[in-house]
Amino acid sequence: MTDVLLLVFLFLIAGVIAVPIASRLGLGSVLGYLIAGIVLSPILTLLHVDVLSIQHFAEFGVVMMLFLVGLELEPKLLWDTRMQLLGLGGLQVTLSAALIAGGGIAFGLSWQMSLAIGLIFALSSTAIVLQTLSEKGLMKSDGGQAGFSVLLFQDIAVIPMLAFLPLLAMSGTSDTASGSHDASLSLVQGLEGWQTGLVTLLAIGLVIAGGTYLTRPAFRFIAQANLREIFIAAALTFVIGTALLMTLVGLSAALGTFLAGVVLANSEYKHELESDIDPFRGLLLGLFFMTVGAAIDFNLLASEPLVIIGLAFGVMAIKAAVLLSLARTFGIGDEQGWLFGIALAQAGEFGFVLISFATATSVLPDSIAPRLTLVVTLSMMLTPLLFILYDRMILPRYRFAEPAKADTITAPSRIIIAGHGRFGGIINRMLLSQGHETTVLDHSSAQLEVLRAFGVRAFYGDATRPDLLKAAGLETATVLVIAIDNRHQATELVRYVTQNYPHVHITARARDQNHVYELWSAGCRDVIRETFDSAVRAGRSVYEALGVPADQAERLTQEFEVHNRRTLRELADLHDPAIPPHQNAAYLKRARELMDEQSEQLRTRGGTVADQEPASGS
Template identity: 65%
Template sequence: MTDFLLLAFIFLVAGVFAVPIASRLGLGSVLGYLIAGIVISPILALLGVDVIAIQHFAEFGVVMMLFLVGLELEPKLLWQMRARLLGLGGGQVVLTTLAVTGIAMAFGLSWQVSLAVGMVLALSSTAIVLQTLNEKGLMKSDGGQSAFSVLLTQDIAVIPMLAFLPLLAAPGFVDTAGVGTDILIGAATGDAGGDHGGGAMSLVEGLNGWQTALVTLAAIAVVVLGGSTLTTPLFRFISAANLRELFTATALMMVIGIALLMSLVGLSPALGTFLAGVVLANSAYRHELESDIDPFRGLLLGLFFMTVGAGINFALLFENVGLIVALTLGLMLLKAAILLILARVFNITGADKWLFALGLAQAGEFGFVLLSFTVSASVLPAALADQLLLVVALSMLLTPVLFILYDRIIAPRYAGSDDREMDAIEEDNHIIIAGGGRVGGLVNRIVQAAGMQATVIDFSSARLAALERFGVKHYYGDATRPDLLHAAGIDEAKVLIIAIDNREQITELVHYVHSTHPHVHIIARATDRDHVYDLWAMGCRDIIRETYDSTLRMGRSMLEALGIPTDRAEAMIAEFNAMDRRSMLALAGAHKVGVAPHENEEYIARVRSYVTDMAPVLQTRVTAHRDGRDPDAEAPLEDPAAN
């Protein structure tokens, strides 16, 4: 018990300290976990810890992650992705395998060994890539969706690879098959790649081909039918106990049970749980499952990343540092080049193609499984497998660095560019709307309903193409560029409505227009309360918080649902709104641009004072409206100008 507690404490301390530091430095949580694993590796070695066994357990985080990814995808959406799953994903696996095989043969390896190496290195890291894409909010981008398609195809490809690799066995490796396998991460049995090897439990052992296929299809049918028909009754039964922990236990039971069933029939547990997630994507209990599983997924993935760092064999690395580094960089360059070619074929452009290529340039965790399997199956010699293990681990270690390269160098270069040329603006309206999305588009409809015209500028060529099919005319261009604003008529404009999404760009545009065209009335969209203060400091005096008005309407609906008459509910909300505006004005003077509110002592002092003085006044006035009394008689407000 003491050993277990000590080990858990070491990993938790490493993660708790390393990840916040890495995130604060802009390195991301994945690199923080990897560095934490490297730092504690000497301690683990001193304690004689079996890192392999820990990683074997932690890889279940990948299974949970794919279950959660599946919950975000409806079957219809997955069907729409079939072209990229087959073309983009299949092309990446085949082309990378062939390219690595050819290079390995050129260096004198047999075609059997070369092909095995090609299959091992063709795979990428589902855990690192999906975690980083979600963390950076890039999952919904074209590059993120393309990367996900490839990763899903790779997870499927592991199954035929595990079936095919034993056919490449070389008898000469039998005597050395067991040498060095203790440092290989993963095992050929019971892992995320499926159960293989003697002695493992299996429902298909001893069956012929068609019987195995029948059992496998039956297992998939159980997952699909069970997920669609049994989940709702099961959770209704569990809810009768009214215990939160039972929901969590049930969610874990489902994921573990599906993973177990897939393992027993020789399929990938990760693929099985992904399929179950897709089936449950339309379930009423989808969000309940997400909230219950996500904490375990995060902890296990963090542990997995730390074991990758801790599992690096530095002694072997230092002995062959030139060779290992060259192989790692060569592999990543080769995979990136192939991915860029595929991106061009499948029309992935701009920054997305680089996100796609750099994000998938590494080898992956399933490579650990295949390496162990190839050694035990006498396909690869242990010495070569040891070196390849380092290549896989180092490429995973370098992946967060590639994402940083994308964030800081590549993405900014594409932020102000697109393959499409800026439109020539021919209109000369007195209203300019920067951003034609859900906010700017609605404002433009109001303008048109009032019998006026606005010049709408948007930087999404895809959105503009879609709107043109409905006869809506917007201009393509970057509204933050002074030359484009001049072409749009900012010199003669009366109103500029800023409805773009990027907070920094909104602030910069407000500052530029206020300082160079002070005659223009600026109406700016603010993302939150702090952004309001930033825009106020830049000179804007007509600021709309993007969720504020809808929140007031929800609050009024809540009051009416409680039985308060509509007129009184409206008066109560109006009172709250007026008081909030007074507080914004009172606190704006203490705001400092670039300083977080919780680190601004003057701002904190004003908030505390305002809450102490005005919160009771607000409550008195709102309850007076509720009860039909005169709020000015009970809690009169001073004229703000008097202060």
């Protein structure tokens, strides 16, 4: 018992320390878990821990991940993204796998082993790419949307890969014994080929029929007990039972749970299942990645550094070349094409799963697996550096250069809207409803196609580029609305326009209070906080729910809003970007004074909300 507790403590403390640090450094949670495993490796060796046995247990986290992936695959989403999903995603996986497999054959490997390696390296890291794109505000860009479609296809492609890999082992490529993942119990052992196929089809049919017709009444009955732990137990029972059934008929457990997830994608219990399964998935996946890190053979890296590093760079170069070619073919131009190519150039976390599975099913020999694991890990660790390269070397080249496919703006208007998302789109509709002509600039071609279909004058381009702004008519414009997602670019755009076109009135969207200060210091005096007005309205509703009369709640809300705006303008002059607000003595002193002043003012004029009786029926 003590040994088990010590082992659990070691893995938990390593993850708790390493993952937040890695996330703060921009490396992502997957690399954090890998680093934690690397640090634990000598301790586990000292304790004589069988890392591979723990890894086989932790692989169930992958099974749960694929169940959740299946839950997210709604038919409508697949249909809406079918062109990029099948075109970009299918070609990326096929071409990357083929080229890498060709390289393996050129180095003397059998075609079966080469194809398996090609499939392993064709996948990218969903965790690292999506997290990085989200942090940088690039998910809605053309490159980000294309990358998401490819990652979605890759997640789906893992399922047929898991089903296909054992067929390569049947071709006699193995130099190991039978896979360790074979079930000790089997429903197809000793059956004829047609009988095995029939049993397999019946098992798949049972999963589909059960998920469609049995789960809803079963979950409804369990939900009536109103005990969350019982519902969690039922969700785990469903996932584990499906995985067990697939294993008994000789199929991958991941294939079965993925199929079950797809069947339940439109169920009313979908979100509850996600929230119940996700914590187990996260912990087991973290444990899996830590065991991968602990199993890395650094003696091998030290003995063959040029081979391992060369393979890592070679794989990334091949994938980047394929991605850049596809970007050009599908019209993803300039910096967005580079973003697409760089973001997905690494190998991914599913590579660890496929390496483990291919080794267990005798597709790959044990001598090759450690080298492949090192290549996958190294390529993932290089990904943050590639994004830094993109930000500092590639993006500046295109920001101030005329794009090859830039739209020509023939009739500029007095109102320019930079960014047509959920914020800029509302402003544009308000202006159009009153007969004003606007010029919309956005870097999402998909968004622009929709706008043009509705007759909106929208043009493709990066609104931070001076030449595009000039072409849009900034020299004669009256108003510039800045509603782009990237806060740094928004601030720099404000600074550029106020310095070069002081006659233009700028209305800028701010993400938060610190962004307000940044925009204010850059020269903008019409800053709109994107959540402030809705939060104030919600606060007024809370006043009324606490028994404050509607007219008094409205007056208190207006006074709060006026005082808050005045406070913000005053504090903006004291804000120093080089000093964090909590370390800026002058800022803190004045902020406290203004808060006390506001509280006293509201209490004096209307009494406190705490004195009111809660309203009934609010």
